[in-house]
Amino acid sequence: MQDENRTPARLDDLDRKILRALQTDAGQSLEEIARQVGSSKTPVWNRIRKMREAGVIGASTVVLDPQALGLEACFFVLIRTSEHEADWQRRFLATLRARPEVQEAHRLAGDIDYILKVRVANARAYDVFYQALISEVRVFNVTALLSMEELKSETALPV
Structure with missing residues (x-):
C-alpha cells in the first residue's frame, strides 16, 4: 500500500x-x-x-507463472458495501490480507467500493474464497468477473 x-x-x-x-x-x-x-x-x-x-526500491521477488502452478482462473471481484465504519474497514482489510488468493485490492471512487484481483484454480475454488469472504465481513453486493484472457500484465513501472 x-x-x-x-x-x-x-x-x-x-x-x-x-x-x-x-x-x-x-x-x-x-x-x-x-x-x-x-x-x-x-x-x-x-x-x-x-x-x-528512500523506499523507491522495495523487496526483491520473482514473478511466477500462475498457469504452471494450476491457478488458471483470475477473477475481478467488485464489492459494494453499506458498511463504512472504521471497524468494518479494519476487519475487511485483515480478511483480505489473510487470503493469499487476493493479489490486489483497491478502494474505488464511484458506485463500486472495492475491486479485488483474485487468482484461484477454478470456479469451485473461487466459491470457497467467496464463502470465506462473506462469512468474515458483511457486504451488500459482490460481482465476480472471470478474466477470459490476460492481454497484458506488467510489474514494471514506467521510469
Whole structure:
C-alpha cells in the first residue's frame, strides 16, 4: 500500500536506467547492471542502496507463472458495501490480507467500493474464497468477473 504523505523521490537519468535494469531482472549481477547503464559497480551499488533507503526500491521477488502452478482462473471481484465504519474497514482489510488468493485490492471512487484481483484454480475454488469472504465481513453486493484472457500484465513501472 502507498503512503499518501511520501514525496516522490528525485531521480536522475542514471537512477532511472538502474531502475529499468532492475525491473527487467533483479537477479542480475551488479557488474551486469553497471555495464547496462554505463557506470561502474560502486556508484551503482551506492545508488541502489540509497533508493532502497528512500523506499523507491522495495523487496526483491520473482514473478511466477500462475498457469504452471494450476491457478488458471483470475477473477475481478467488485464489492459494494453499506458498511463504512472504521471497524468494518479494519476487519475487511485483515480478511483480505489473510487470503493469499487476493493479489490486489483497491478502494474505488464511484458506485463500486472495492475491486479485488483474485487468482484461484477454478470456479469451485473461487466459491470457497467467496464463502470465506462473506462469512468474515458483511457486504451488500459482490460481482465476480472471470478474466477470459490476460492481454497484458506488467510489474514494471514506467521510469
